[in-house]
Amino acid sequence: MKTFLTACKLTVSEYLSYRTxxxxxxxxxxxxxxxxxxxxxxxxxxxxxxxNYNKQEIFFYFIVSFFLxxxxxxxxxxxxxAYINSGLLSKYLIYPVSxxxxxxxxELVDKAFNVxxxxxxxxxxxxxxxxxxxxxxxxxxxxxxLLALISGILLYFFINLSISLLGFWxxxxxxxxxxxxxxxxxxxxxxxxxxxxxxxLYRVVNALPFSVLIYLPMQIIQNKINFDLAVTKVxxxxxxxxxxxxxxxxxxxxxxxxxxxxxL
Amino acid sequence: xxxxxxxxxxxxxxxxxxxFSTSFYxxxxxxxxxxxxxxxxxxxxxxxxxxxxxxxxxxxxxxLNEIILYFLVYNTLVxxxxxxxxxxxxxxxxxxxxxxxxxxxxxxxxxxxxLLTGADPLDLLVAVLLISALAVFIFLNFSxxxxxxxxxxxxxxxAMMFQxxxxxxxxxxxxxxxxxxxxxxxxxxxxxxxEIPLRFYKPVFQFILTYVVPxxxxxxxxxxxxxxxxxxxxxxxxxxxxxxxxGLSLLFWRYALKKYSSASS
Amino acid sequence: MTEVIKVAxxxxxxTTYDKESGFWGSIKSFFYRKKKIxxxxxxxxxxxxxxxLVGFIGPNGAGKTTTLKCLVGLLYPDSGQLSVLxxxxxxxxxxxxxxxxxxxxxxxxxxxxxxxxETYSLIRDIYQLSETEFKKNLDELCQxxxxxxxxxxxxxxxxxxxxxxxxxxxxxLYKPKILFLDEPTxxxxxxxQDAIREFILAYNKRNNATVILTSHYMExxxxxxxxxxxxxxxxxxxxxxxxxxxxxxxTEKEVNVKINLKDKLNKQxxxxxxxxxxxxxxxxxxxxxxxxxxxFIKWLVDNYSILDLDIKEPDIKYVVKQVFSAKK
Numbered sequence: 124m125k126t127f128l129t130a131c132k133l134t135v136s137e138y139l140s141y142r143t144x145x146x147x148x149x150x151x152x153x154x155x156x157x158x159x160x161x162x163x164x165x166x167x168x169x170x171x172x173x174x175n176y177n178k179q180e181i182f183f184y185f186i187v188s189f190f191l192x193x194x195x196x197x198x199x200x201x202x203x204x205a206y207i208n209s210g211l212l213s214k215y216l217i218y219p220v221s222x223x224x225x226x227x228x229x230e231l232v233d234k235a236f237n238v239x240x241x242x243x244x245x246x247x248x249x250x251x252x253x254x255x256x257x258x259x260x261x262x263x264x265x266x267x268x269l270l271a272l273i274s275g276i277l278l279y280f281f282i283n284l285s286i287s288l289l290g291f292w293x294x295x296x297x298x299x300x301x302x303x304x305x306x307x308x309x310x311x312x313x314x315x316x317x318x319x320x321x322x323x324l325y326r327v328v329n330a331l332p333f334s335v336l337i338y339l340p341m342q343i344i345q346n347k348i349n350f351d352l353a354v355t356k357v358x359x360x361x362x363x364x365x366x367x368x369x370x371x372x373x374x375x376x377x378x379x380x381x382x383x384x385x386x387l
Numbered sequence: 388x389x390x391x392x393x394x395x396x397x398x399x400x401x402x403x404x405x406x407f408s409t410s411f412y413x414x415x416x417x418x419x420x421x422x423x424x425x426x427x428x429x430x431x432x433x434x435x436x437x438x439x440x441x442x443x444x445x446x447x448x449x450x451l452n453e454i455i456l457y458f459l460v461y462n463t464l465v466x467x468x469x470x471x472x473x474x475x476x477x478x479x480x481x482x483x484x485x486x487x488x489x490x491x492x493x494x495x496x497x498x499x500x501x502l503l504t505g506a507d508p509l510d511l512l513v514a515v516l517l518i519s520a521l522a523v524f525i526f527l528n529f530s531x532x533x534x535x536x537x538x539x540x541x542x543x544x545x546a547m548m549f550q551x552x553x554x555x556x557x558x559x560x561x562x563x564x565x566x567x568x569x570x571x572x573x574x575x576x577x578x579x580x581x582e583i584p585l586r587f588y589k590p591v592f593q594f595i596l597t598y599v600v601p602x603x604x605x606x607x608x609x610x611x612x613x614x615x616x617x618x619x620x621x622x623x624x625x626x627x628x629x630x631x632x633x634g635l636s637l638l639f640w641r642y643a644l645k646k647y648s649s650a651s652s
Numbered sequence: 653m654t655e656v657i658k659v660a661x662x663x664x665x666x667t668t669y670d671k672e673s674g675f676w677g678s679i680k681s682f683f684y685r686k687k688k689i690x691x692x693x694x695x696x697x698x699x700x701x702x703x704x705l706v707g708f709i710g711p712n713g714a715g716k717t718t719t720l721k722c723l724v725g726l727l728y729p730d731s732g733q734l735s736v737l738x739x740x741x742x743x744x745x746x747x748x749x750x751x752x753x754x755x756x757x758x759x760x761x762x763x764x765x766x767x768x769x770e771t772y773s774l775i776r777d778i779y780q781l782s783e784t785e786f787k788k789n790l791d792e793l794c795q796x797x798x799x800x801x802x803x804x805x806x807x808x809x810x811x812x813x814x815x816x817x818x819x820x821x822x823x824x825l826y827k828p829k830i831l832f833l834d835e836p837t838x839x840x841x842x843x844x845q846d847a848i849r850e851f852i853l854a855y856n857k858r859n860n861a862t863v864i865l866t867s868h869y870m871e872x873x874x875x876x877x878x879x880x881x882x883x884x885x886x887x888x889x890x891x892x893x894x895x896x897x898x899x900x901x902x903t904e905k906e907v908n909v910k911i912n913l914k915d916k917l918n919k920q921x922x923x924x925x926x927x928x929x930x931x932x933x934x935x936x937x938x939x940x941x942x943x944x945x946x947x948f949i950k951w952l953v954d955n956y957s958i959l960d961l962d963i964k965e966p967d968i969k970y971v972v973k974q975v976f977s978a979k980k
Contacts, residue, residue: 136678140671145682147569151576158576165587166438173438298416302423309430319437394780401777405763405770412765412806488726489761494749495778648728648742 134232149240152193156248159185174319175347182254184316187344188337190238190245192313195275195336197237199229200283201300207290212382230280258344267353268343274360275336281367282307288371291378312338318347335360395499402504406473410508421509428462428513435582449584452528453614459521460613461582461606464543466514468550474505475554479567487562487647498640501558502551529613539612542622545629546605552629552636559636559643574600581606601628656830656862657700657723662732664693664718692718694886695732700864700879702829705856707877707894708866709968711976715886716866720832723864724754737829750779753828755836761822767804768818772825779826786825793821796851813844820848824855831855833865837872849875870969880968884976898965901975904939906966907948911935912957925951934959939966 138145163185167178176184203226206212215222249256260268286303290296308314310333317328317338328334339356342348348356410417439454478501481487490500525531531539553574561567577600585593585607596603608625611617669685671677693715700706708716721727722734725741725748734741739748762771776786794800797817802810807818816836824831833852837845853876856863867873873880873894880897882890890900904926911917911934919931925948926940940948945963952958 132675136675139678139682141566142682143564143566144569147566147573151569151573154573155576158580161588161592162580162583164589165583165592168587170442173441293415295413295416298419298423302419302426305423305427305430309427315434315438320433321437321440324433398777401774405766405774408770409763409765485756486761488721489754489756491726491744492724492749492752492754493778494746645728648726 131228131232134229135236138236149244152241153244153248156186156189156244159189160248160252160254174316176316176319179255180345181316183256183345184341186245186249186254186256188313188341190241191272191275191337191340193237193241194234194272195279195311196308196313197234198280198283199233200226200280201287201296202229203284204287204290204296204300207288207378207382208294208296226284234276260344260346263350264343264346264353267350267357268340270357271335271340271343271353271360274357274364275340277364278332278360278367279307279336281364281371284371285367285374288374288378291374291381307333307336310334311336312341316341332360332363335363395496398495398499399503399506403506406504406506407508417509421512424466424509424513425516428517431462431582432458449586453610454584455524456521456529456613457584457606457610458582459517459524460610463514463517463521464546464550464606464609465578466510466517468547468554470507470510470514471547472502472505472551472554473507473510474501474503475558475567476571477505478558478561479565482561482565491644497644498555498637502554525613529615531613535612535615538617538622539609542609542612542625545625546609548629548633549601549605552632555636555640559639562643562647574602578602584610597624598628601625601632604628654702655699656702656737657698657864658733658735659699659719659723660697660733662693662696662719662722662734663691663730664715664722664727665689665691665730691886693722693729693883696883696886696888697732698881698888698891700862702862703856703860704879705853705863705877706865706879706881707873708864708881708883709873709972710883714883716883717834719883720754720834720864720866724752724832725749726754750826751829752832753823753826753830754832754834755820755823756834762807762815762818764808765806768807768810768821769803771807771818771822775822775825781826789825789827790821793824796854797821797847813840813847816840816844816848820851827859828861830862831864833863833867835867836865837867837869845869845871852876870967870972874968882972882975889975894968895965897968898971902966902971903941903943904966905942905945906964906970907938907940907945908960908962909936909938909952909958910960912959915956917956939970 160182163178163181166173167181171177173181203212203222206215212222215225218225248254282303286299287296289299310317310328310331312334313336317334318325320328329338335356339348339353339360343353435454435458439451442451442454481490481501487497487501490497493500557567557570557574560570577596580588580592580596581602585596585603588596588603593603604621604625605628608617608621611621666689668688668690670688671681671685692713696715696719708720710716718727722729723736723741725744728742737748737751739745741748762768772786772790775781776783781789794803797820799814799817799821802814802818807815810818820836831852836852837848840848849872852863852865855861863876865872865876878894880890880892880894881888882897890897892900907926909917913934916933917931917936919928919936922928922931922936922938925944926938929937929939931937938948949961952961
C-alpha cells in the first residue's frame with residue numbers, strides 16, 4: 124500500500140514537472156469537447172436525425188463517451204515495451220515488488236489522474252454550453268453498466284499489455300501499436316455511435332471485441348439496449364477479457380525466457 | 388538564387404532517398420504502418436459516408452458528392468503535408484538529445500534540415516492513392532477545364548504553405564518550450580473540423596476556421612474552385628492568410644533559434 | 653603562424669530555474685520557479701594558430717563546452733569579440749561551416765538502419781564535394797582508421813568504437829580546417845581510445861588541421877595536445893604549453909627510486925623528504941618539493957646503492973588534480 128502511495132506521488136510529480144506539456148494536454152482535452160460540439164452541431168444543421176440519434180442524443184453521446192474514453196484509454200502500459208527494448212526491464216525485475224503490480228499501480232494512478240481532470244472539464248463544458256445531461260435508470264441497469272465498464276477497462280488493459288509484450292520479440296513495437304490504436308479506437312464507439320454505420324458494417328463491427336470498450340456502456344446508459352441482451356454482451360466481454368489475459372500471461376512467461384537483458 | 392534552389396532540391400532528393408531506404412529496411416513495420424494509414428482513411432470515409440448519406444437536400448449547393456470531394460481534398464492535403472514534413476515529428480527528440488546542435492553546425496539551413504528531410508514513402512503511397520481517387524471522382528462528377536485545374540493547383544499550394552507555416556511554428560515552439568506533441572494533437576483536432584464543408588458551421592466558428600486557425604479556408608477554397616462556386620474574395624482571403632501566417636512562422640522560427648543560442652543545454 | 657582563432661573578453665551567462673524537491677515541492681514549482689543566473693564564461697581571452705593541438709581542461713561545469721559552443725557558432729556570446737578563420741561564428745555563414753567540424757562524442761548523425769556509406773554520400777551532397785574528392789578523402793580516412801570493411805554494414809550492427817570511427821569519418825570527409833572535439837573517447841575501450849588518439853595526431857600532421865579538444869581523460873590531452881587551456885569557474889587559469897603546466901602549478905617533482913636488493917627502503921625515512929606515493933623494499937615513488945630535491949639525492953647516495961633514479965615532471969593528471977582539489 125505504501126509503495127502504491129509513493130508510486131502515485133511520483134507519477135503526479137512527473138506530470139507536473141512538465142508545465143507546458145501538462146497545460147497543453149488539459150487544454151487539448153477541453154478544446155476537444157468544444158470542437159466536437161461545433162462539429163456535431165454543423166452535421167445536424169441540415170438533418171434532424173441520423174440513424175437512431177437526434178441532436179440531443181448525439182451531444183449526450185459524445186460528452187459521456189469522452190469521459191468514458193479518458194477512463195478506458197488512458198494507459199501507461201506501453202512504457203513496458205520501452206523498458207524491454209532498452210534493457211531497463213532488468214532493473215525492475217530485481218525489485219522486491221512484482222513488475223506486474225508496478226504496471227497495474229501506474230495504470231490506476233494514470234486513470235485516476237485523467238478522470239479527475241476529465242470530470243472537471245466535462246462539468247465546465249456542460250455548464251458553459253448548457254447541455255442537457257440526465258441519466259436515469261434502474262439499479263440493475265447501473266450494475267450492468269458498471270460491469271460493462273469494468274470489462275472494457277480490463278479488456279483494453281490486456282490488449283495493450285499483449286501488444287507491449289511484443290517488445291520481447293521485436294524492436295519496433297510502435298507499428299503494431301499504431302494499427303491497434305486506429306482499429307481499436309475507431310471501432311470502440313469512442314468517436315461515433317456504431318449504429319450509425321450501415322447495417323452490414325454495423326453487425327460486423329459490433330461482433331468485434333472493441334465495441335465493448337465504449338459503445339456497450341453507452342448503449343446501456345442511453346437505454347438503447349434491452350436488459351437481457353446487455354447481460355449476454357457483458358458476459359461475452361468477460362470471455363474476451365479472459366482470452367487476452369491468457370495471451371498476455373503466456374507472452375510474459377515465454378518472453379521472459381527469451382529475454383537476454385541486452386541493449387544497455 | 389537559382390543555384391541555391393537547385394542545391395536544396397538535389398539535397399531534398401538525397402535525404403528522401405535515405406528516408407525511403409530506411410523504410411524498406413524495416414519491411415514489417417512499414418507494411419503495418421501503411422495498413423494503419425489506409426485503415427484510418429477508410430474508417431474515416433465510412434464514418435462520413437454514414438453520417439451524410441441521408442442528406443437528402445442539396446443545401447447551399449452541397450450534396451453528398453460535394454462532401455466526398457471535401458473529404459478527398461482534405462485527406463490529400465493532410466497526407467501530402469505528412470509526407471513532406473514528417474521530420475517535424477522527430478523534432479522534439481532532436482532538441483532534447485542535443486542533436487539540434489549537430490544540425491546547426493552544418494552548412495545547410497536549419498529550417499530545411501528540421502522540416503523537409505524526413506520524407507515518408509508510406510505517406511507518399513497513400514497520397515498517390517488519394518490523388519488518383521480524387522482525379523477519378525472529379526472527372527466523373529464535375530466538369531472542369533484546365534483553367535479551373537490550374538487555379539485549384541495554385542490554391543492547393545497556398546494551402547500547403549499554411550501547413551508548412553504551422554509546422555514551422557510548432558518547431559519554434561518546441562525549441563522554447565520543449566513541447567511538440569500536444570500542440571500537434573491540438574492542431575490535428577482542429578484540422579479535423581475542416582473535413583466537412585465550412586459553410587455548415589456557425590458563423591462564429593467559420594470565422595475562427597478562416598482567420599484564427601485557417602484550416603477551414605485552406606480546404607474550402609480549393610473545393611469551391613472545383614465545384615465552380617468560388618469567389619474572388621475567398622481566393623484573396625486564402626492568399627493573404629497563407630502568406631501572413633507563413634511570414635509569421637518564419638519570424639517565430641528565427642526568434643526561437645536566437646533564444647536557443649542564448650541558453651546553454 | 654597565422655592565428656585562426658581569436659577570442660577577446662568572452663562572456664556568456666545563462667538562466668536556470670531552482671526547483672524544489674519532494675511532492676509538495678513539485679506542486680509549488682508548477683506555479684512559481686526561482687530564476688538563477690549562472691555565469692558560465694567570464695572574460696576569457698586567448699588565441700590559437702593554425703595546426704596547433706590544444707586541450708581544454710576543467711572540471712564539469714567550468715565553462716569548457718560553453719566556450720567550445722561559442723567558437724562553433726551554437727551559442728551567442730553575451731559580450732566579447734570572437735573570430736574563427738576570420739568569421740564571426742554566430743553568423744553561421746556557409747563558408748565558415750564548411751571549414752569546421754564539431755564532433756560531440758555520443759551524439760550520432762548517422763542513419764541507424766543504413767550502412768555508414770549512405771550517410772557519407774549525404775555528407776558529400778551537403779558539402780558539395782566532387783566525386784573524386786569524396787572518394788579520395790573517404791579512402792584516406794578509412795585507411796587511417798581501419799574502417800573499410802565496416803562501410804557497408806548497417807550502423808546499428810556496429811560496436812560503440814566502430815560507430816565512433818564512423819562518426820569521425822563523417823566529420824572529416826570534407827577536410828575541415830579546424831576540428832572541435834568534445835569528449836571524443838568517452839565510453840570507448842582502451843584499444844579504441846589509442847586508435848583515435850593516433851588518428852588525430854596523424855590527421856593533424858597530414859593536413860595541418862587545428863585541433864581543439866576537451867576531455868576528462870588526461871591520456872587524451874597528454875598524448876595529443878601540446879598546448880593547454882585550463883578553465884575553472886568560467887575563468888581561464890592557464891594558457892600555455894603542456895610542458896610548462898606543471899612548473900606553474902606544482903612545486904613538486906615525481907621521483908622514482910630503485911635500489912640494490914641488499915638494502916631495504918624505509919618508508920618513514922623517505923617521508924621526511926616528501927609525500928610517498930608507493931613504497932616497497934626496493935622501489936619507491938615520491939613527490940618531492942623542488943627545494944628538497946638536492947637534499948634527497950645526497951641522502952640517497954650516501955645511504956643506498958642506487959640501481960635507478962628517475963626524476964621527472966609530474967604527469968598532467970596529478971597537476972590537474974592538485975589544481976582543482978586545492979580550490980575546494
